[in-house]
Amino acid sequence: MTETPRWAIIVHGGAHQTPPEQVAASRAGCLAALSAGRRVLEGGGTAVEAVEAALRVLEDDPTFNAGYGSALTADGTVEMDSAVMDGQTLEVGAVAGLAGVRHPVSVARRLLREKEVLLTGAGARRFAERSGAELCAPEELISPQQRKTFQEHDTVGCVALDLRGHLAAGTSTGGLTGQPAGRVGDSPLIGCGFYAEDGVGAVALTGEGESLARWMTAARILHRLPGRTPDEALRTVLEEMGTRVGGTGGGIALTPDGQAGWWHTSPDMPTAYQRSDMPSPRTYLTKTEERDDVHTPHG
Ligand code: GLY
Secondary structure (H helix, E strand, C coil), X not given: CCCCCCCEEEEECCCECCCHHHHXXXXXXXXXXXXXXXXXXXXXXXXXXXXXHHHHHHHHCCCCCCCCCCCCCCCCCCCEEEEEEECCCCEEEEEEEEXXXXXXXXXXXXXXXXXXXXXXXXXXXXXXXXXXCCECCHHHHCCHHHHHHCCCCCCEEEEEECCCCCEEEEEEECCCCCCCCCCCCCCCCECCCEEEECCCEEEEEEECHHHHHHCCHHHHHHHHXXXXXXXXXXXXXXXXXXXXXXXXEEEEEECCCCCEEEEECCCECCEEEEECCCCCCEEECCHHHHHHHHCCCCC
């Protein structure tokens, strides 16, 4: 009989086509983020704390489109969106169009216990200042790679289940490369880019934000989770999204009993996951890679 996992965590590094020279860095970054979140969970920390810890690592890594190394707008600026949701209380903290902050996810986490669920632009930045977030000059978040090549990536995300059985979800993104200033995608929108509810599940999404928002993709996945594997729920809803409103994407999900799943309709989606009943984490670039891997014995 298999043990019910006491904790579980899954992270992703964005739905996109990973250039060959970034494959190793994408896997390493996902594993580093997973380790940060796993340490929190093993130490008895909350799912919210684990999600924040994991996403901070991805925000520091210029391989990913979040925090340092975010995609640039058409004006050549960085505007970041992030959200955190606590599945126990259904509280949400989200920020959009945020500039000059090293860790948008930590601003979102600080907003979690406030009445407001979403702050934008200058108001989000003022809240970041007031709540003691790490500030920086907006241009300090532009990585040399972004200046040179205008790279295409997408949002990062994490979902976690802690030792007390609570779920959390989080997202962080610089939005889409070349997006008009002021554009906001799915990542800070409740029920579109993320959702978490104890007893039901947690989900974090990535991909074409307009499609994910129009299809209320995260909410639909949550409704599909009971009685299905996370992979099935993600796959069905993402494929329906493509048919009904167009667009590709990907996502990660957890059930209340610690089943971790992921799916993508994009070419790649670097991912790493671990449950307390797994001796080591697994990391993949594509779902096909995972399918081949499960037939290979693991030491
Ligand atoms: N999925 C991120 C965005 O569209 O902004």
